[in-house]
Amino acid sequence: MVTHLYLGVILLAGFAATVANADIKVDCGKDSVSVTWRINPEMVPYASRLFLGSCMPSNLHVLPTGQGEVTFHYQYNECKMKKLLKGKHIIYQTEMSYRPQAKPKPAAFVQPIKCVIKRPGDWVPHFLNPGSGLSEGRSGLVFHMALLNEQMTGIAKTNIITLGSFMPIWAAVEQKSHQPLLLLMEECVAATTAELQYGSQVYPLISNKGCLLESVRGNSKFLPRYHTSAIILYLQSFKFGLGEEVYIHCKLVAWDPESLDESKKTCHFVKETESWELLDDPLQSSLCSCCESTCKSRAKRGVHWASGSLSHNSVVGPLIIVERPDLKANSTSVGSASAADVQMKSSVQADGDSGPVAD
Numbered sequence: 001m002v003t004h005l006y007l008g009v010i011l012l013a014g015f016a017a018t019v020a021n022a023d024i025k026v027d028c029g030k031d032s033v034s035v036t037w038r039i040n041p042e043m044v045p046y047a048s049r050l051f052l053g054s055c056m057p058s059n060l061h062v063l064p065t066g067q068g069e070v071t072f073h074y075q076y077n078e079c080k081m082k083k084l085l086k087g088k089h090i091i092y093q094t095e096m097s098y099r100p101q102a103k104p105k106p107a108a109f110v111q112p113i114k115c116v117i118k119r120p121g122d123w124v125p126h127f128l129n130p131g132s133g134l135s136e137g138r139s140g141l142v143f144h145m146a147l148l149n150e151q152m153t154g155i156a157k158t159n160i161i162t163l164g165s166f167m168p169i170w171a172a173v174e175q176k177s178h179q180p181l182l183l184l185m186e187e188c189v190a191a192t193t194a195e196l197q198y199g200s201q202v203y204p205l206i207s208n209k210g211c212l213l214e215s216v217r218g219n220s221k222f223l224p225r226y227h228t229s230a231i232i233l234y235l236q237s238f239k240f241g242l243g244e245e246v247y248i249h250c251k252l253v254a255w256d257p258e259s260l261d262e263s264k265k266t267c268h269f270v271k272e273t274e275s276w277e278l279l280d281d282p283l284q285s286s287l288c289s290c291c292e293s294t295c296k297s298r299a300k301r302g303v304h305w306a307s308g309s310l311s312h313n314s315v316v317g318p319l320i321i322v323e324r325p326d327l328k329a330n331s332t333s334v335g336s337a338s339a340a341d342v343q344m345k346s347s348v349q350a351d352g353d354s355g356p357v358a359d
Contacts, residue, residue: 023037023038024036024037024038024096024111025037026113026115028092028115028116028117030117031075031076032073032074032075032076033052033072033073033074033076033081033092033113033115034071034072034073035052035071035072035073035096035113036069036070036071037050037057037069037070037071037072037096038067038068038069038070039067039068039069039070040067040068041065041066041067041068043068044060044062044066044067044068045282046100046281046282046283047060047068047070047224048225048279048280048281049098049099049100049281049283050070050096050097050098051096051097051098051099052072052074052079052094052095052096052113053078053079053080053081053094053095054079054080054180054258055072055074055078055079055180055228056180056182056228056257057070057071057072057227057228058071058072058073058074058227058228059071059073059226059227060224060225060226074180076092076115076117078180079094079180080094081093081094082094085119088118088119089116089117089118089119090116090117090118090119091114091115091116091117092114092115092117093112093113093114093115094113095107095110095111095112095113096110096111096112096113097109097110097111100283101283102258102260102281102284103258141173141174141181141254141310141312142173142174143171143172143173143174143252143254143312143314144170144171144172144173144174144314145169145170145171145172145250145252145314145315145316146169146170146316147159147167147168147169147170147316147319148168148169148170148232149168150165150166150168152168152170152232159317159318159319159320160320160322161237161319161320161321161322162237162321162322162323163237163238163239163242163321163322163323164236164237165236165237166220166234166235166236166237167235167236167237167319168223168232168233168234168235169232169233169235169248169250169316170230170231170232170233171183171185171230171231171232171233171250171252171314172227172229172230172231173229173230173252173254174229180228180229180257181228181229181254181255181256181257181310182228182229182254182255182256182257182260182280183228183229183230183231183252183253183254183255184210184231184252184253184254184255184264184265184266185206185210185231185233185250185251185252185253185266186206186209186210186251186252186253186264186311187206187207187209187250187251188204188205188206188233188248188249188250188251189202189203189204189205189248189249190202190203190205190238190240190241190246190247190248190249191203191241191246191247191249192241192244192245192246192247193247194247194315194317194318196249202249203238203240203241205220205233205235205248206233206250208290208291208294208295209262209263209264209265209295209297210264210265210266210267210295211267211276211288211291211295212233212266212267212268212269214235214236214238215268215269215270216269217238218236218238219236219271220233220234220235220236220268221234221268222234222266222268222279224279225279225280228257229254231266235248237321238321239321241321242321242322242323243320243321243322243323244320245317245318245319245320246317246318246319246320246321247315247316247317247318247319248315248316248317248319249313249314249315250313250314250315250316251311251312251313252311252312252313252314253310253311254310254311255310257280260278260280260281260284260287261287262287262290262295262296263295263296263297265278265280265287265288265295266278266279266280267279267285267287267288267291269291276288276289276291276292
């Protein structure tokens with residue numbers, strides 16, 4: 001146990017040194033800031049532990065060299081940036097940080113970020129303008145879910161899937177004026193009906209508060225995030241409903257990126273290590289240990305994140321899984337008439353917590 005502790009400290013210290021030598025470039029715009037952070041290959045799996053203020057990366061691009069290019073693009077009123085008025089200028093200040101461990105543990109690396117913007121001539125302090133202020137409403141989030149093509153460059157053009165091939169299921173939530181949100185797939189099932197009813201025959205895909213069961217039975221996994229508010233489930237097709245119309249039902253949850261626990265997580269099984277791994281922070285993979293038993297629901301927190309408006313049930317389908325690629329008799333190409341069916345409510349309004357997708 002002591003040996004493991006020492007190794008962990010050395011590992012974290014090494015990553016901290018790697019980040020400290022990273023190349024950070026800042027571009028201050030009129031209303032927003034863009035930061036590009038070049039990281040070494042060793043840091044790529046831990047990109048989710050890099051922060052601009054309270055915000056996680058907007059995008060991660062892995063370069064041919066193995067290095068990573070992490071970008072942050074946020075409005076000045078986001079990420080808990082500090083605002084200071086000085087003469088004819090407005091100064092926005094925050095920090096770039098690397099947090100190998102969750103709060104309240106201190107950051108292993110901190111780099112100050114500052115943007116100085118010329119104050120507009122017609123600018124009025126917010127306390128003199130009764131119509132100003134940032135909206136903090138938590139309802140009205142818009143969720144999306146759709147099947148992507150094999151190259152993951154856009155929406156799929158066909159709903160015919162060959163058995164054993166992969167189905168990239170993309171989901172996202174529009175954050176708008178909300179603070180940064182982390183999108184989770186809390187539960188997913190496959191069914192032969194577009195609506196789930198009592199007694200419906202289902203095939204569990206994700207259960208136990210974010211555990212990907214199909215990563216144990218097959219080769220399914222979650223792909224690295226390109227944005228905290230989006231996720232791609234790289235799902236290997238299965239025999240359930242073979243030759244029939246199949247629908248993927250998922251309960252999507254938008255959550256606080258700094259408050260992961262056993263009930264709010266994204267876990268998949270890594271066969272090489274024969275262990276469960278937390279997508280958003282492998283160093284906290286212990287949160288996935290309950291995937292082999294029962295993951296308990298978190299205790300009720302403050303009103304801010306207890307709101308049921310942060311979850312919604314979404315559906316993708318119909319999908320048709322076939323044994324041979326030459327079976328085209330039942331092919332349904334996604335044209336203008338069938339796109340809505342294949343994407344199956346790819347854009348839905350979240351009006352409240354509609355409960356779990358299946359009992």
